[in-house]
Structure formats: C-alpha cells, structure tokens
Amino acid sequence: MLPTLLAVFVVLVLPAPPAQAHPFGDPQTVKLAADGDHAVRVRWNVGMTDDLTWLAVHLGDAPGDRIMLDGAVRYETSDAQALASSPDLDGYLLEHIRVTAGGAPCSGSVLDKQNLVTDGVTLAFRCGRPIDRATVSVTMLTDLHPAYRTMATGPNGQRFAYSSGQPSHDWTFNMAAADSATTSKLGRSVVVQMSSMLSIVAAIAMGVVWLRRRSPRRSAKP
Template sequence: MSLHARRRRRNAATVTPLAALCTTAAVLVLPSPAAAHPFGDPQTVSIAPDEQRNDVVRVRWRVGGPDDLTLLGVSLGLLPADRVLLDGAVDYRATDPAVIASSEQFPAYLLKQITVADGARPCLGSVAPLRALARIGATIDYTCPGPVGSVTVAVRMLTDLNPAYRAMATGPGGQRAVYGSGEETHDWSLTSRAPAAGSTSRGRSAAVQLAGVIAAVLLVAVGVPLVVRRVRRRRVLA
C-alpha cells in the first residue's frame, strides 16, 4: 500500500469517531420542548377565603408567559405538536388561550394539578368560566366539608412538563410561598390579617425620621471639613 493510501485510511479512521461524537453531543444538548420556558416569568397563585361562605377557598392561577399556555395545549393534545419547534421555541398564536379555555381537558388538568385539603379531608373544586385565560388566569372554588381556618394547598402546574417551573403564591395577611418540584404543598392560614393601617403609618413615619437623621449626619460630615478649609484659607490670606 502506498504512503498516500495509508494516510487517507488513517485520516478516515480519525474523522469517523469524531463525527459520531459530534452527532451524539448534538443529540444530548438538543433541548426538550419545555427546556427554554420555565426560566421566564413565573406562574402566580393566590389563595383567599370566600367572603360569603366559610367553607370555600378560592384559588386563582395565572400563567407566567403565554407561550407556556401553547406548550400546555400541545401536551394536552389541543394544539398540533409542530407548534413546538425542534430547538425548543414555541410558535405562540393569539388564539391559543381561547382554544385551551374552551376545552374539557384544561379544567380537568387544573383540578388535578391544584388541590386543596382541610387536614385529611379533600375539598371539591369547581372551575369558574374561563375568560381571557392568558391575561386574567383561572379561578377555582374549593368547597370543603366544613368551615375552614387553614388549608393545605398543592400546586403542580406545569411541573409535569418541566420540573424547573415555579409558581409564586400569596395568601391572606401577606403570606407568601414558592411552589416547585419537591415543594408542591404549603399550609395557609385563612384567618391571617394584614398589618393595621396605623402600624404601617408609624413604620413609615419612623423610616422618614431615620432618613432625616442620616441626611443630617451626612450633611454635617461633609459640611464641617469645608468650613475648616475655608477658615484655614482665610488665615493664610491674612
């Protein structure tokens, strides 16, 4: 075999494993359909007691980004699969929220992924009519077996698509929680009260007074050296 032929065989043997390695790497880093979306605006959830019925808990869920609705619609079989591109980008269209809201699958998904319990007793959920889903969100009333003072609320929205999804939740009296994979449940007090207006005013007044003191100290710290320098300059000129 000639020297030239041996070199071509050696180069081919080197390139073939390298090409296979590059192909494998490309497959490994190819994002899944939900890969690019959990890191945008988070979902939001609010928990509140019903003002008229002491056995009802109202939960409102709102999606973080409208493309997350499209992704969910594809997952539920409501939108064509090709709306999620190979690179993970989502082809969102303004009609997607209405398609999802008018389906039977989405309310069932809500009731499966968001649950409320009074101790060991589950509360029965009912989804309110869905209007402007992307902008307003969805509201669910959960009727418990009896009057409730505290409940356990579980939120698993979208974490079945990607565990990186998070939901920022708020409750009565300024309560807050973050839902996510591994942190799916949280206990909420429905009788918590927000701080009284008087205490808030006093807090603001104290903050204003503190700011005034700090400003005065800074003024003295800056002003005294200037006065000293001016006095020294006058003495030198004299």
C-alpha cells in the same frame, strides 16, 4: 457544498430535539383567598404566553407544529382560545391544584377560564368544615419541566414559592380563629405554669413543716 449537504441531512433525516418548556421566564402566580367559611378561591395565572401553547400541545388542544425544531415554542392567540374552551384543561387544573382541610379533600370546580392571558383561571374549592387552615398543593406545569415555579400569595400577606420539591403548603384563612386558638393555647400554658408553681410552693411549705417537726426541741432553763 459538503457542509450544506450535511446541514440538509441533519434537518431532514435526524429526529428533531425534544421540545422544551420554558420555566425560566416569568413565574406562574397563584392568589388564595377565603370564600365564606367553607370555601377557598384560587386564581392561577400563567407566567408567559408560550407556556399556554406548550400546555395546549401537551393536552392535544393545539397542533404540534407550534413547537419548533430547536425546541422553541411559537405562541398564537388561537392556542390560548383553544385551551380555554377545552374540557381537558379543567381536569388538568383540578389534578394539579388541590385543597385539603382537616385531612379531607375539598371539592374543586373551575369558575372562569375565558381569558387565560389577562385574567388566568379562577377555581373554587368547597370543604366540608369551616376553614381556619388548609393545605394547598400546586404542581402546575411541573410535569412538563421540574424547574417551573409558582409564586403564591394568601391572606394577610402570606407568601410561598411552590416548586417540584415543595408542592404543598399550609395556609391560614381565618386569622381571627387562628389568633383565638393561639390565645387559648397561651392561656392554657399560663394555667399549667401557675399550677406547677403552686405545686412547688406547696411542696416547699410541706418540707418546712416536716423539718420543723423533725428538729429536736430545746429544754427550758430551770
């Protein structure tokens, strides 16, 4: 009888343990692609549906009773629907996914978030200059738990794992421009090396001429 009374006391009197996010299941994913010359398109997908519930509760778009006393999260379809229709989600996305090109931030907008479970969210970032390379930062859900990870893919097989310790990464979106820049750098390097070699050869030639002038002439035999 005493153990039962103690259990009831713990449930009714003691505060519930803090709710915990679930960062140790399937990771979030982000797919990056160029959208013309001046824009980057980002598609974010949640790793597990209970993370949507956790985010909805965090933003005030789902009731707190989705979080169990033991910290478990109970996902319901209405949670994803409420989150998709919430203007708070737009602000959260644009705060935690950012694109910078040439040192200037790109203007972001949410294009599609109707089906969070299957399609995720699509965002577009328009920049004030042609995008060859851009820095993309992703901190989705790391404010809920620092162990969250986001697996990202980009053009031409580029990959990166975002984490709370590595929130930013540089991506190449215009491979032709990047290759051209590399070729140009190699060309300049070759020119510099050839100029250096010619300078060395010229210095050696001048040294030989100087030595010949300095060497004593032999007198002719009678």
